[in-house]
Amino acid sequence: MSWLKFWTLHIGISTWRWLKPIVSHIVAWVVPIYQLTLCRVVFIGVTGSCGKTTAKELIVAVLSSQYKGHKSPGNSNVLGEVIRSILRTRRKYHFCVQEFNVGGIGEAISLEKQFRMFKPQMGVVTTVGDDHISAHGSREAIAAEKGKLIAALPTSGTAILNADDPLVLAMQSRCKGRVLTYGLSPGAMLRAEDIRDSWPRRLSLTVMHGEESIRVQTQFCGAHLVSNILAAMAVGQAMGVSLQSAASALEGLAPVPGRMFPVESPDGVTFIRDDVKAPAWIIPPVLDFIRRASAKRKIIILGTLSDYKEGSPSSIYAGVSRQALEVTDYVFFVGRWASRSLQGRGHAENHAVQAFVTIDHVNGFLRGFLKAGDLVFIKGSRADQLSRIVSGWIQKPKRQSGVVELDLVSAVRAEDVDRTLEISTDGALRDRRVSQLVVGLGNPGHRFEQTPHNVGQWALELLAESLQANWSEVGGWIRGEGSSARPTDAVGETSDHDEPRWAMDAAAGRLNKIERAGLCNPS
Known part of the structure; x- marks a missing residue:
């Protein structure tokens, strides 16, 4: 049966390779003919380094107040997605909005084919940033690619351009039709004034077009x-939608999930999810939003930053960490480069900056940390899956009282080691009744204290303090007689000398010997 499946798959792939060019030619012939039947449909393309999806959803909301239409489900740079979008558009519709994403060089070549197939009659460009800058080399090169949408417009077409971005505004020279600009600039045809967005207040603004304002x-x-x-609203104006109708349509529109999307939990913690993409150049406006926000505590959790033009990960993450500390109470990083952020905390005892390897670690920490009234801003890319932080909090198990360090205390109290251990003066373990063996791994020594290099000793000190135990050094070990719920001994390696008795490289071998001797088992 497995051979039959193999040959069936092999024949199927071979057949598709043979048929694909034929199908492509048929589609390239059929789609333009079908598009001719959509004579009253206005095809609208949307592109930009940031805000494409949100702009697309807003455009659809404004136009839907007066017309029926279709929108693309995503921003995939595949010709097939554009073809499907065209074929799903019906003759009774008035518009079709398609999102276009400029990726690498090869994708840019495909983009030209998409424009020829889509035949846009209106083009919207939001902004030009550093997304994919490693592939294109400069913002000017990225603008040249995005400007192809405007160049593809017919003489009867309309370009909707951001007047606040010089690279976008310059695209008007490539437009054969009319141009409608928008922004905060005094020269913009559609402009905004009196902007208010201090959280928990939602965004409001006054929009002006000529002598009209709303x-x-x-x-x-x-x-x-x-x-x-x-x-x-500029697209709406070009399509005959009044400012009043556009404003009414936008008032009831919910934010796009993952893009400045607020989530309020029943226990009073508020999250704002902005976890679809995290280019480094978009961090400043995010921090401006947090600066203006009002909350008991402001916390930002950042994932992987992308698309930075220069500098190492260490300098980028440390720089963002320092900037974030100016406007928030706590800064948490998670992911591959998270530890680089610790260089931005100023001094080792500044615990307002924390680094986590995985989302599970973050969730475990937050369970004992977040309080009612906290505002938690989450910024990362889709690959980081930071939305799991929100779902992890809402679906969290029953909250434990106390700080997060008590989780370690609970683990120590909850388990018994059915062995008797004794600590001799030469550092060897012999039979003596204790409850638990805790070993803090790291690089002991005064120069490593309170640093990530010796987090094991740090954890043991917190454990000792929480257990309120009496600790004494014996043969290079610390032994504690517990004074809390029941007698508890915690044992960890330490040294008063600059060099540890157990070097980090030798710790595994020493622990293996203890395990093989049957004195304890790792739990």
């Missing part, structure tokens, strides 16, 4: 979303 109250968070709102 106050727009939204459900969104963050002043950096103003340009997306203006872009949507």
